[in-house]
Amino acid sequence: QLVTLGTAGNPGREGGARCGGLPSVPVGCFGVSRCPCGGPQPFWGVPAGNTALVLSPPATAPPLLLLGELSREGAALPPGVLNVLVGPPGLCQALRAHPEIASVTFLGAPQEELQALVWGSPCRGPRLGGPRGGRVVVIVLDSADLDSAAAAIAATTAAPPALVGLRASRGALGRFFGGEVGPLPPGTHLPDGVVQEAREEGAQVFQAPLPLPEGGRRFYPPTLISGVAPTSRCLRELAPGPLLALLPVRGPTEAVAVASALPHTTAAAVWAQDITVALDTADRMPQGLVWLNSLDLLDPSGGCAGGPADTDLDEALREFGCPPWEQPPKVDEPLSPLVTVDDPGDPELAQAVAAARGAAPGWGRLPGASRARVLRGASAALGGEHGTPKDGDNGDTDGNLQRALLRWAALVERAGGAVQVGVVGVLGVAWGWPRPLALQLLLPALALGNCVVVVAPSVGVGPAQRLRKALVAAGLPGDALTVLPRNSRGSGSLLARQHPDGLWLCGGDA
Amino acid sequence: ELGWISKVHVNRPAVVRHAEQIKKWKTVKGNWQAAWLLKAVTCIDLTTLSGDDTPSNVQRLCFKAKHPIREDLLKALDMRDKGITVGAVCVYPARVSDAVNTLKAAGCNISVASVAAGFPSGQTPLETKLTEIRLAVEYGAREIDIVISRSLALTGQWESLYEEIRLCRAACGEAHMKTILATGELGSLANVYKASMIAMMAGSDFIKTSTGKEVENATFPVGIVMMRAIKEYYWQTGYKVGFKPAGGIRTAKEAITWLMLVKEELGVEWLKPELFRLGASSLLGDIEQQIFYHVTGSYALQHELAMA
Numbered sequence: 001q002l003v004t005l006g007t008a009g010n011p012g013r014e015g016g017a018r019c020g021g022l023p024s025v026p027v028g029c030f031g032v033s034r035c036p037c038g039g040p041q042p043f044w045g046v047p048a049g050n051t052a053l054v055l056s057p058p059a060t061a062p063p064l065l066l067l068g069e070l071s072r073e074g075a076a077l078p079p080g081v082l083n084v085l086v087g088p089p090g091l092c093q094a095l096r097a098h099p100e101i102a103s104v105t106f107l108g109a110p111q112e113e114l115q116a117l118v119w120g121s122p123c124r125g126p127r128l129g130g131p132r133g134g135r136v137v138v139i140v141l142d143s144a145d146l147d148s149a150a151a152a153i154a155a156t157t158a159a160p161p162a163l164v165g166l167r168a169s170r171g172a173l174g175r176f177f178g179g180e181v182g183p184l185p186p187g188t189h190l191p192d193g194v195v196q197e198a199r200e201e202g203a204q205v206f207q208a209p210l211p212l213p214e215g216g217r218r219f220y221p222p223t224l225i226s227g228v229a230p231t232s233r234c235l236r237e238l239a240p241g242p243l244l245a246l247l248p249v250r251g252p253t254e255a256v257a258v259a260s261a262l263p264h265t266t267a268a269a270v271w272a273q274d275i276t277v278a279l280d281t282a283d284r285m286p287q288g289l290v291w292l293n294s295l296d297l298l299d300p301s302g303g304c305a306g307g308p309a310d311t312d313l314d315e316a317l318r319e320f321g322c323p324p325w326e327q328p329p330k331v332d333e334p335l336s337p338l339v340t341v342d343d344p345g346d347p348e349l350a351q352a353v354a355a356a357r358g359a360a361p362g363w364g365r366l367p368g369a370s371r372a373r374v375l376r377g378a379s380a381a382l383g384g385e386h387g388t389p390k391d392g393d394n395g396d397t398d399g400n401l402q403r404a405l406l407r408w409a410a411l412v413e414r415a416g417g418a419v420q421v422g423v424v425g426v427l428g429v430a431w432g433w434p435r436p437l438a439l440q441l442l443l444p445a446l447a448l449g450n451c452v453v454v455v456a457p458s459v460g461v462g463p464a465q466r467l468r469k470a471l472v473a474a475g476l477p478g479d480a481l482t483v484l485p486r487n488s489r490g491s492g493s494l495l496a497r498q499h500p501d502g503l504w505l506c507g508g509d510a
Numbered sequence: 511e512l513g514w515i516s517k518v519h520v521n522r523p524a525v526v527r528h529a530e531q532i533k534k535w536k537t538v539k540g541n542w543q544a545a546w547l548l549k550a551v552t553c554i555d556l557t558t559l560s561g562d563d564t565p566s567n568v569q570r571l572c573f574k575a576k577h578p579i580r581e582d583l584l585k586a587l588d589m590r591d592k593g594i595t596v597g598a599v600c601v602y603p604a605r606v607s608d609a610v611n612t613l614k615a616a617g618c619n620i621s622v623a624s625v626a627a628g629f630p631s632g633q634t635p636l637e638t639k640l641t642e643i644r645l646a647v648e649y650g651a652r653e654i655d656i657v658i659s660r661s662l663a664l665t666g667q668w669e670s671l672y673e674e675i676r677l678c679r680a681a682c683g684e685a686h687m688k689t690i691l692a693t694g695e696l697g698s699l700a701n702v703y704k705a706s707m708i709a710m711m712a713g714s715d716f717i718k719t720s721t722g723k724e725v726e727n728a729t730f731p732v733g734i735v736m737m738r739a740i741k742e743y744y745w746q747t748g749y750k751v752g753f754k755p756a757g758g759i760r761t762a763k764e765a766i767t768w769l770m771l772v773k774e775e776l777g778v779e780w781l782k783p784e785l786f787r788l789g790a791s792s793l794l795g796d797i798e799q800q801i802f803y804h805v806t807g808s809y810a811l812q813h814e815l816a817m818a
Contacts, residue, residue, distance in 0.1 A: 143517075147738045148524035155531065273519040293521050 053083045055091055136295065137268040139255045139281065144271035145293070152269075152295040153244065154222075191243055194234045195223060198245075203227040230261055237264075252281045260286045269295050346494065348484065349455070353498040355479035356426045356451040363480045364423045364449035368412045370475075375409035375447060377474025378467070401467065404440045408447040423449040425501030430492035431456035433507035439467050441506075442481070446471070450502070451480040455495055458485035512668060514746070515707050520699040520735055529730035532771055537763065544587060544804045547797050548594060550765040551578050554794055555623055555754070555787045556818065557600040559630075559722065565608040568601055572612040574818040575599045575620055579798055586805045596794070597783040598623045598653055603646040610650035623653035623688070627678055630721035632657040632692070636674060643681040654678075655688045655718060660695045663705045671705070675712035688716035688754060688787075691736070694726035699735045706739035716752035722789060727757025730771065737775040753780065756789025762800040765793055794818060 054068075068084040085091070140149050199205050206224040222242040225234055234245050249255045259268060269291040272278040282290040363371075379402045427450045429442065442464075445452050454464065464483040472478050492505045538546055556575045558567060575596045584590045600623040601609050609622045624646040628634035643654055656678045662671040679687055689709040693702045709717050717736055719728040733755050740751050753776070755768055765788060772780050780786050795818065802810045 143519055145519045145521035145524060148521045148528065151528050152524060155528070271521075273521060293524055294527070 053085060055085050055087060058086055135262075135265050137259045137262060137265045137287065138295070139249075139252075139259060139268065139270045139285075141252060141255070141270070141272035141274070141277060141281070143274040143277065145273060148293075149271040155295075191223075191234075194237065194243070195225065197233050198225050198228055201228070201232060203232070230258065235262060252277055256281060256284045267291070346497065349453070349494055349498050352453045352479075352482040352484060353426060353428070353495075353500055356453050356482060356500075359477040359479035360425050360451045363451055363477055364425070366449070368414075371447060371449065372409040372413040374471060374475040375405045375412070375443070378470040378476070379405035379409070381470040381473050382467070401439055401463075404443050408443045412447045425450060427452045427502040427504065428495040428498070428500035429454040429456075429504045429506065430495050431506050439464060441504075442467075446476070446481060452482070453495070453500065454481075454483045455486050455491040456483065457487055461485040511711060514711075515668065515704040518700050518703050518707075520703055522699050522731070525699060525731045525734055529734060532730055532767065535767070535770060537766060537770075540804075543766070544801055546766050546769055547762055547801055548579075548587070548589060549781065550762070550769060550788060551794065551797055552594060552597060553769075553781075553783050553786050553788050554578070554596045555598045555600045555756075555789050556596045556794060557722070557756075557789055557791045559600070559602060559625060563602060563605050565605070568605045568608045569612045571601075571818055572599055572609055572618075572620075573616065574794070574816060576613070576616055576618045577816070578794055579801055580815065583798075583801050583805050587801070595620055597787050600625065600653075600655065600789065602629070603642055603649065603651075606646055606649040606651045621652035621686075622650060623655055624649075624651035625655045625657070625690075625721075627656035629655070629657050629690075630692075630723040632659050633661075636677065639674075640677060640681045643678055647681075647683055647685050651685060653686045653688065654682050655690055656682075657690045657692060657721060658705065658709065660692055663691075663696055663701055668704065668708055672708050672712050675709055675714065679713040686715045687713070688718045688752075689714040690718045690721055690756075692721055692724060693719050693728075693732045693736075694724035699731065702732055702735050703739050706736050707743065710739070710743045710749075710751045714751060716754050716785075716787065718754040718756055718789065720755075720757045722757035724757070728755035728759060728768075728789075730767075733768070733771060734775065737772065741776060750779070750785055752785040752787065754787040754789055759788055759790050760792050760796060762793070762797045765790075765797065791818065 065084050065086070068082055138149070138153060140146065195205055204226045206226070207221045222244070224244050224246065226246040228234060228245050228247065230236070230247070232245075234243060235247075247258060249258055259265070265287055267289040268282075268285050268287040270278050270282050270285070271293055272281070273293075278292055282292060382402050382405070424445075427445050429452060431454065442452055442454065456464065461483055468481050468483055471481060492503070496503055537543070556571055556578075558571050575598075578596050579594060581590065584594060595618065598621045599609050599613070603624050603626055606622055606624045613620055613622065626643045626646050627639040628642070632639075639656070643656065646654055656675070658671060659674060662668075662674065675689060678689075689712075691702065691705045691709065693705075696702050696705060706717050717740070719732055719736065720726075733753075737753060740753055744750055753772065759765060759768065768788065769781060769786075772786055795815065798815050799809055802815065
């Protein structure tokens with residue numbers, strides 16, 4: 001599902017390229033190093049505007065080569081954007097060392113000796129992507145900060161098997177339980193059998209007595225299994241669920257040996273405060289990705305480790321409607337009190353402009369997809385309301401407005417990338433015509449990331465306030481759109497005195 | 511037991527990252543939020559530590575301590591007769607007698623806590639520190655908040671630090687002692703951990719993060735490290751030492767986050783005034799506002815809630 005979104009979207013579409021909630025900035029050229037393990041490999045970086053160089057071993061090359069050829073032919077990608085290189089895994093050293101490659105992702109399980117790329121605190125060198133599937137091996141050496149390691153393991157989404165140095169084992173047991181319990185992914189069996197087998201072989205099994213939420217079979221308590229060996233089933237197989245197996249080792253060398261021998265590991269973590277030992281151990285690990293004193297740090301421009309809660313998949317899917325568990329925003333609820341001054345003078349305008357200036361960076365920096373979502377939400381909110389329109393305009397205005405909102409939402413999403421075009425900042429609009437305020441004019445400004453302060457005669461203010469309510473209910477920051485009713489003339493010059501970044505004067509009386 | 515602190519390792523970025531995630535935890539809402547807020551109120555040490563404290567403002571503080579939340583709000587929450595008062599009143603030694611007399615006259619047995627031992631810098635000779643503690647106890651303080659000498663901690667003289675805290679404990683006599691570690695001035699999280707362990711080994715009943723007068727006061731990374739030290743001490747010896755974050759806690763939301771953190775790290779047994787306090791002065795006002803909002807649906811004007 002993730003793959004189709006990534007390759008079927010337009011280049012520059014952000015829905016497929018974001019992970020972890022961070023905006024994706026084009027970094028230039030990035031390298032992808034693959035090992036034979038099959039499965040779909042989404043190239044997230046390409047839609048974000050990067051070029052990719054994929055290094056693949058000969059065994060899995062044909063589909064990638066085909067992809068490379070197709071991308072050139074069908075005019076989907078310009079030449080040079082996606083390059084596939086077939087070669088021995090040793091070439092990835094060259095990939096890592098090349099000065100023009102900005103970021104390296106490792107996909108797949110390790111099969112041969114690969115020198116590890118280290119990321120942790122602090123780190124220099126190319127940034128790394130996250131592992132996809134598989135397990136994480138955590139090595140805790142005796143100069144490690146045990147509490148932080150335990151907290152990080154408990155917080156991580158994938159439960160790793162852990163290797164523990166001798167001294168640390170006594171204290172480790174109590175610290176691993178905590179955090180929230182989530183359901184197992186659908187289609188998997190409970191790991192009861194694995195745990196039972198471990199018990200029969202004499203391992204100690206500790207299960208947290210957490211009160212499990214309703215829903216029975218899909219939840220399994222976090223389990224700590226101690227006293228197992230690499231021959232046990234829980235380590236040989238990839239069992240789903242929160243299982244943590246502890247293996248004691250005598251030193252860093254043995255830790256490396258045992259970690260190399262475990263199957264299905266895509267990444268590793270080394271916890272040690274002694275930096276020489278830590279780096280040395282990390283260097284000798286066969287996994288492509290090794291974290292140092294941390295876990296699950298992901299790089300948004302590389303491969304994505306899933307975690308649907310953090311991606312913008314739901315943002316992108318909103319184009320097709322609201323998910324059933326979410327209500328479209330309601331407009332009838334009262335918002336912050338409206339400005340009740342009939343004729344706003346300098347201080348009120350100053351306040352409105354200052355507030356808009358405060359909201360401007362936040363609104364302007366949001367990517368197009370988020371702003372599009374706000375506009376669509378406002379459109380849904382306006383559509384749901386069937387009350388009588390105030391101030392004498394006909395219901396048709398709302399229909400036009402909704403369509404305009406949707407149109408601008410679509411435009412912004414397509415155009416939206418990290419580079420924002422046309423963000424002015426705070427826009428002041430002084431409306432001088434006796435006719436009601438034409439709201440469609442405000443939409444492009446808002447959609448492109450500006451904040452608007454409107455001064456209009458009180459005749460047309462009703463629908464404007466309704467639009468504002470709908471937008472704020474959908475997620476617009478409250479100060480991004482302010483509508484001030486003012487009946488006297490000269491609103492334009494008053495607004496100009498507040499020095500907004502842009503000023504529209506509409507009509508003779510402004 | 512120097513062996514306990516010789517091999518302390520604290521990974522600062524990992525702790526900071528853990529602290530960042532705490533801020534993203536889902537917080538309680540509705541009735542549960544009101545309950546947690548009332549629990550926070552009972553754990554507050556209402557504090558006034560300014561140069562311009564006089565008997566009048568101390569008296570006002572004591573009355574606020576006795577009635578921290580307006581009666582009708584408590585009645586609406588059905589908590590009127592549960593004896594909701596703050597945990598203690600914290601003042602300078604010179605004002606202890608005023609506070610004690612006021613509370614006795616009001617018929618209230620909230621303890622008065624006094625800061626001592628050269629608060630806030632701790633750069634006074636040991637003799638004067640001990641005298642100050644003894645005098646504060648004589649004036650009627652039932653809790654003493656002492657300040658450690660940061661110079662001893664920073665130069666690694668752990669035995670001297672232990673000795674100093676032990677002597678202060680002896681001087682406190684029956685009074686309950688909180689040791690202020692002034693974590694903002696200790697330099698590193700490893701030092702915070704070591705100082706916490708030393709303070710606990712020397713007999714503190716509570717360890718407190720800061721004086722409230724430093725640049726950096728109670729932050730979550732420091733709190734996490736101290737709570738881990740408390741947990742470790744409890745596993746080693748079976749003694750439960752209390753924890754008090756102080757300084758910089760101004761909003762009700764922060765107070766609830768601290769309570770949640772204590773519950774996660776130390777457990778529910780620590781969530782009572784005997785083992786957890788919040789050192790704050792303006793926090794009570796914000797909590798009362800939130801409870802007012804919960805009961806009435808709008809925020810109170812300034813004159814509607816009693817001033818501390």
